[in-house]
Amino acid sequence: LARVLHTHFYSRRARMPSYKLTYFDVRGRAELARILFHYTNTPFEDIRLKREEWQQLKATGKAPFGLLPILEVDGTVISTSVAIVTYIAEVTGLTSDTPLERARGNMMMDGLHDVVDAFISKYFIEKDEEKKAELVTNFIDKVVPPWVEKFEALFKQNGGGDGWFVGSKVTCVDFAIFNLFDSLSSFLQKDINLLLPKDKAPKLVALVERVKALPTLAAYLEKRP
Numbered sequence: 046l047a048r049v050l051h052t053h054f055y056s057r058r059a060r061m062p063s064y065k066l067t068y069f070d071v072r073g074r075a076e077l078a079r080i081l082f083h084y085t086n087t088p089f090e091d092i093r094l095k096r097e098e099w100q101q102l103k104a105t106g107k108a109p110f111g112l113l114p115i116l117e118v119d120g121t122v123i124s125t126s127v128a129i130v131t132y133i134a135e136v137t138g139l140t141s142d143t144p145l146e147r148a149r150g151n152m153m154m155d156g157l158h159d160v161v162d163a164f165i166s167k168y169f170i171e172k173d174e175e176k177k178a179e180l181v182t183n184f185i186d187k188v189v190p191p192w193v194e195k196f197e198a199l200f201k202q203n204g205g206g207d208g209w210f211v212g213s214k215v216t217c218v219d220f221a222i223f224n225l226f227d228s229l230s231s232f233l234q235k236d237i238n239l240l241l242p243k244d245k246a247p248k249l250v251a252l253v254e255r256v257k258a259l260p261t262l263a264a265y266l267e268k269r270p
Contacts, residue, residue, distance in 0.1 A: 064089035068114040074126040075114040083265035085137040134217035206248030223256040
């Protein structure tokens with residue numbers, strides 16, 4: 046049966062919507078949504094499907110585009126990880142304060158997606174293990190470094206890179222940066238320092254450490270599957 050993980054937190058509001066997040070029993074495209082929910086102590090139902098269970102759900106047409114993750118908000122379904130994360134950030138107060146800051150944040154979120162999307166699609170299509178290994182090596186050695194350089198430069202434009210990525214408070218973007226490198230490290234089974242070297246991106250490395258140390262997030266990271 047699908048593994049369902051329930052979070053039990055006291056709500057900051059008298060009435061919150063019922064949230065049900067459905068994905069596979071991996072981190073993948075649902076992990077950032079889980080991180081935002083846990084950081085903000087927002088109760089949600091974390092449904093983790095096995096592959097055969099997904100085929101059954103897919104046949105019902107419940108997933109609008111035939112893809113996971115999906116988020117149900119009081120029964121209304123939201124599809125695609127970008128839409129889900131954007132919604133969660135808005136309802137939990139993890140968006141920036143001004144339109145310009147939000148635009149900068151969205152720019153960064155798009156950049157983070159660009160880093161991995163082409164690689165992931167090629168990786169899962171490729172069946173030859175040697176070629177897969179070559180894809181990983183090329184990704185780490187050739188693809189990631191220029192993006193890290195760009196991200197570090199952008200981060201320094203906000204207060205020298207000593208706080209949060211946009212504005213003066215933690216937002217969804219900060220969690221997205223942490224999640225990208227943390228998830229890549231886990232997926233590729235490579236040390237995160239190989240992907241995000243301190244001598245090349247000291248400000249980003251410090252940001253990732255700040256995010257990881259946030260108490261409610263740290264509690265989730267310690268126990269997550």
